[in-house]
Amino acid sequence: MPRRHNGATSTPTAEEGPTTMPKLLLLEAMGNTGEYVIDAARDLDVEVVVVTHPDVYEEWYSPTLKHKIEEAGKLAFVDLSDSEGALRRLTGLARAEDVNGVVACWEFLTPLVAQLAAALGLPGNDPTRALSCRNKRIMARAFTEQGIPAPLTLAARTLEEAYQLVDTAGLAYPVVVKPSEQSGSWGVSVVGSDEELATAFATARSHLFQMPHGIPLDAHVIVQEYVGGTEFSIETVVAGGVATPLPPYDKFTTEGAARAEFGHTVPAELDEASVRTLQQAAVAAAHALGITNGIAHTELKLLPDGTTRIIELGARLPGDHIVALMRQARGIDEARIYVQIALGEEPSLAPTADTAAGIRFLTPPRGGVLRSVSGIGDSDAVARSRLTVQPGGHVRAPGDNDSRVGYVILHAGTAAEVNTAAAQVLADVRIEVA
Structure with missing residues (x-):
């Protein structure tokens, strides 16, 4: 198939022999960063081996993403819920495919990628500290330990322990409550009383497996100084x-x-x-x-x-x-x-x-069934707008990043111009929910 590399093409001579295309092992392309990485690899003339689970591929991958994978590489199915077993299988897969690099486009797999890169002798992060990039408690x-300025952070497994730690540390309200291992602002609350802390603690601890792969998560809840x-x-x-x-x-x-x-x-x-x-x-x-x-x-x-x-x-x-x-x-x-x-x-x-660019997410006023989105307008600064939930689809109440129904991308000469145009877009847009 034709490939692109920096806008130029080349054909090896008979003396040089056939060229070997570099291979990249990509753990979980689900999400918008997966498409960007696949596009970049194709542009660099790199073949991509995308690792996911068959159920995730069928239910979570968009037709566009599936098409990009067909054009730029191949698929491999691995159970990623068991990190030790996945590491063994991925090491064998990487060696069989003779891959030249490994990346993750889903942050829950970044510790696994660090371990895999180390096992293969490929560029990667320190595997002994990789979990500290994923687990907020660690x-x-x-x-x-490293003297990095950060909010005072406590970690508790029970609400009673949380109350005791807050009291011992002399931590005053408001405080931030969040899961040790989650993403997308899920389960993050700013609370101002013991009663609110109890509710936030229960929410933060309500999902101990990361879907759709079923990866087990740390059960500790973080209680953090508000900064x-x-x-x-x-x-x-x-x-x-x-x-x-x-x-x-x-x-x-x-x-x-x-x-x-x-x-x-x-x-x-x-x-x-x-x-x-x-x-x-x-x-x-x-x-x-x-x-x-x-x-x-x-x-x-x-x-x-x-x-x-x-x-x-x-x-x-x-x-x-x-x-x-x-x-x-x-x-x-x-x-x-x-x-x-x-x-x-x-x-x-x-x-x-x-120049400057910005994005603003469209969020419904409440949960329900999306009826319509209107009023984005035709500002010169609006480069692209897209609905991620179509009319008739169910939407979540505002509270975390999963409640979004779409976005608007803006481009202008300065950040001030982008922010002004974005404020107008958000003021004019109308989201109707039944």
Whole structure:
């Protein structure tokens, strides 16, 4: 089949013999980052072996994603719920396929990828510290040991233990309650009383298996000091232990008890000193958690006194179509970089654009059946809009990222222009739910 590589093609001579196409083992392509990685691999002339479960493939993969896999590689089915068994099977699969790199596009599998890369002698992160990038309880302990500024974090298995730990630590309300291992703002609450803590604790502990793969999760619940300030996100690219931070960007979340993300703008409107402060903190956090080859997605807060607090870090590409925003705003292709590092290649990090891009998510006013979405308008800044739930589909009440029904991507010359246009879009849009 025809392939593309940096916009050019080449044909080996008879003396050179046939070329060998590099292979990338991709654990779980479900989600928007999977498509970006497959696109980047195809552009780099790399074959992709996508690992998933047959039920997940049939029920969760979109027709577009299935088509991309057919064009760029092949499928392999493995039970990923048993990490030890999966590691054995994946090691055999990788050796049989003679793969040159391994990545995960689903954050629950990033520790498994670190172990697999180490077993194969391929570029990857420190397998002995990989769980600290996934488990917030272990992450908090690593931050404390390495002197990384982060909120005071307690971990409890029972509500009674949580009350005792909060009292002993002298932690005052409000506090943040969250599961040790979850994603997408699921189960995250800001609580202001003992009664609210009890409700939030039960919610955070209500799902101890990550679906759809059925991966068992840590049963501890995190109770964390609430940190004020302004929240940002940033990616740090690490190749051979050398870390390079990318531009930080805005992370917008709802207020109140539930703190779901409703948008991002790349880059953030910040002075150079604040940018350096955020970047230095992100690099220190990546080193502390053993990121040696890959991308670290870090969420952190900038306090009024100019200091930072690291909220959490993931050893993965960012979700929420940040890959597309960064490419549009700065010309930096994070998915391409991710593939190149996994293959042991030197990535190009130089920006080729100097604009801004943003995304805003459309959230229904309540749960029910979606009737219609209207009013997005025809602003010049709107680059793309899409419904992820079609009229007639069931929608969740607002509270976490799973309640979204669509999104709007915007592009303009500056972050201020993007934010102004985004505010108008959110003010005008109408979401009808029956």
